[in-house]
Amino acid sequence: MTDLSTPTLATPLFPAANADRAAPATGHIRVEQLRVVFGRGANATLAVDDASIEVKPGEFVSIIGPSGCGKSTLLNVVAGFVAPTAGSSTVDGKPTDKPGADRGMVFQQYSLFPWLTVRKNVEFGLRQQGLPLSRREQMARTLLGLAGLLAFENHYPDQLSGGMRQRVGIVRALATSPQVLLMDEPFGALDAQTRQVMQQILTNMWQRFKLSVLFITHDIDESIYLSDRVYVMTARPGRIKAEIPIDLPRPRTPEIAFTPEFLALKQQLRALISAESLLAMGGELKDGGLEGFELSVGEKGVGDLL
Amino acid sequence: MLTVHPRLLEPDDPVERTPVDRTQADRTQAERIAAAALPGTATDTTAPASPPEPVVVAAPLPARQGLGARLLAALPGMLSAALSLGLFVAFWYFATKYKLDFYIRFNNIPSPGEVWQNAVILSDSVRFYENMAISMRRILFGFGIATVLGIALGLLIGQYRPVRALLFPVFEVLRPIPAIAWVPMAIMLWPSNETSIVFITFLGSFFPILLNTIHGVNSVDPVLVRAARCLGASESALLRQVILPASLPHIFTGLAIGMGVAWVSLIAAEMISGQYGIGYFTWEAYSLIEYADIAIGMIVIGVLGLACSGAIRLVGNALMPWLASQRGAEK
Numbered sequence A: 001m002t003d004l005s006t007p008t009l010a011t012p013l014f015p016a017a018n019a020d021r022a023a024p025a026t027g028h029i030r031v032e033q034l035r036v037v038f039g040r041g042a043n044a045t046l047a048v049d050d051a052s053i054e055v056k057p058g059e060f061v062s063i064i065g066p067s068g069c070g071k072s073t074l075l076n077v078v079a080g081f082v083a084p085t086a087g088s089s090t091v092d093g094k095p096t097d098k099p100g101a102d103r104g105m106v107f108q109q110y111s112l113f114p115w116l117t118v119r120k121n122v123e124f125g126l127r128q129q130g131l132p133l134s135r136r137e138q139m140a141r142t143l144l145g146l147a148g149l150l151a152f153e154n155h156y157p158d159q160l161s162g163g164m165r166q167r168v169g170i171v172r173a174l175a176t177s178p179q180v181l182l183m184d185e186p187f188g189a190l191d192a193q194t195r196q197v198m199q200q201i202l203t204n205m206w207q208r209f210k211l212s213v214l215f216i217t218h219d220i221d222e223s224i225y226l227s228d229r230v231y232v233m234t235a236r237p238g239r240i241k242a243e244i245p246i247d248l249p250r251p252r253t254p255e256i257a258f259t260p261e262f263l264a265l266k267q268q269l270r271a272l273i274s275a276e277s278l279l280a281m282g283g284e285l286k287d288g289g290l291e292g293f294e295l296s297v298g299e300k301g302v303g304d305l306l
Numbered sequence B: 001m002l003t004v005h006p007r008l009l010e011p012d013d014p015v016e017r018t019p020v021d022r023t024q025a026d027r028t029q030a031e032r033i034a035a036a037a038l039p040g041t042a043t044d045t046t047a048p049a050s051p052p053e054p055v056v057v058a059a060p061l062p063a064r065q066g067l068g069a070r071l072l073a074a075l076p077g078m079l080s081a082a083l084s085l086g087l088f089v090a091f092w093y094f095a096t097k098y099k100l101d102f103y104i105r106f107n108n109i110p111s112p113g114e115v116w117q118n119a120v121i122l123s124d125s126v127r128f129y130e131n132m133a134i135s136m137r138r139i140l141f142g143f144g145i146a147t148v149l150g151i152a153l154g155l156l157i158g159q160y161r162p163v164r165a166l167l168f169p170v171f172e173v174l175r176p177i178p179a180i181a182w183v184p185m186a187i188m189l190w191p192s193n194e195t196s197i198v199f200i201t202f203l204g205s206f207f208p209i210l211l212n213t214i215h216g217v218n219s220v221d222p223v224l225v226r227a228a229r230c231l232g233a234s235e236s237a238l239l240r241q242v243i244l245p246a247s248l249p250h251i252f253t254g255l256a257i258g259m260g261v262a263w264v265s266l267i268a269a270e271m272i273s274g275q276y277g278i279g280y281f282t283w284e285a286y287s288l289i290e291y292a293d294i295a296i297g298m299i300v301i302g303v304l305g306l307a308c309s310g311a312i313r314l315v316g317n318a319l320m321p322w323l324a325s326q327r328g329a330e331k
Ligand SMILES: Nc1ncnc2c1ncn2[C@@H]1O[C@H](COP(=O)(O)OP(=O)(O)OP(=O)(O)O)[C@@H](O)[C@H]1O
Pocket: A038, A039, A045, A046, A047, A065, A066, A067, A068, A069, A070, A071, A072, A073, A074, A236
């Protein structure tokens, strides 16, 4: 992984792609005063309450928040899998009332079709559009080439490592040329090394295709490194607690994590989130659960306490 | 929705140069692109271009061994199988030779020699082959119809709640009735003996196929369905391109079970109501006191059943090549 420590990129990676990088007019996500309630009556769960977010065309926006706060729910509303109880969600003014190929999605779980080879997985969306086989194949191979996966086009997903599967997942979501990419903790299952590489690949893909990305993560560093803006959500019911612009220069390299600006942002986000995480863990921690950790244990380990 | 990023296919894309030699050229090219996809190495050619991530295939397909090596590996198994069969035939031989009678009576049981002699005679008999062919045809029709109906209805019942509500209760009531119990009713229902036997065969295999298909549909990973919807799959595309292939392993379990039950039902139906067929042949041999032919009928039924199960396994392996790589990954 020596290449990770090399200094900044001198010229853009894909000059041709960047040359015509006029601000795209499409891919504008707007979620307004969203409220989502699951279930009815006594079992009703208020998952998201009065959440408003926006992703402007070509913007990379992250949502970060404690576990179970409604991040996935919010994303699923934009994807068209969950209907808002109140409020609205639109992409380019169109309500997101059902899923569609205009919004690509990458899931935390591996979601490749195990019965299709890597290339056929990437072709899946193109096939739905009725593209002829030769064209599909050509496009899929081009995309796989960009992600460094061409050598594996005829492998089945089960033959790939976790990082490669997630890369194929991203490529598959991009194949239908969506304006919007929705990502629900896509790198959560990967080890730290692979994760960092995936973040760079994602940044490159995002810059190349000029997508609007809505990205969900648990990882503060990840959200700063990737985003133009970060929304912090409260513990359930999820509300938007803060909106932090990330004005770090691009292109960014992993070394940016050691700059004072990055560390300051990290500090700020951590402070915002830790309060919410405690709330999310509920009563057991508040009632002395944390004090327990301050007990020092003698040489015999826990045996001393018993 | 034929919008395609024009940028995708720019002529200066590195991958547009289609490699001629697939394996080697692709690999090096992919690695080059992979290295280029990382900031810092794109222009810096002096830096060692390591791939972005260990390019490791988790499970390479097992390499094909030579025929000789495979034979050698299979030898102990073949020897013990031969020993096991030899012991069985030897017991049969001595039991019939000395007319063993200890609650089980071997007085009238044909010896292996008699069976062999009759088999040689029968191998010239056209009627014997006709019986085999007729049984196979009944299996083909009965099992074939059960396969088509069982999979189609299973997919619909598994996927659509209203279909399930409408059809499943009927099947739940009919399912516990063994196919053979249908014989008298089937004879009244269907215009000919032939169709009622095919019907019995169908019934035997239909329920295992149906239930396993439903089970398969119910155990499809929901994330795959959501992924397909996000990629623009229509309802029918979802059923054909996601639900069906995802359920195939369960469907083939159902087919294997169904084939076994189809033979059970067929032989019983042939014995009870049949004219022709290998089950009928076996029962007729008993009536005609051709005891050696009974054993021949039994052996032929066993071999045909085995061949049918083997065929299903072969088709299953051909239709589900990805399972081979999964199995490889588990090793
Ligand atoms: N289909 C559903 N029916 C009922 N409750 C649900 C449903 N989906 C989510 N919830 C509840 O809504 C709340 C928010 O869930 P959600 O999955 O959006 O959280 P999250 O922020 O994505 O959590 P995590 O970080 O663990 O992924 C949770 O309490 C969850 O139990």
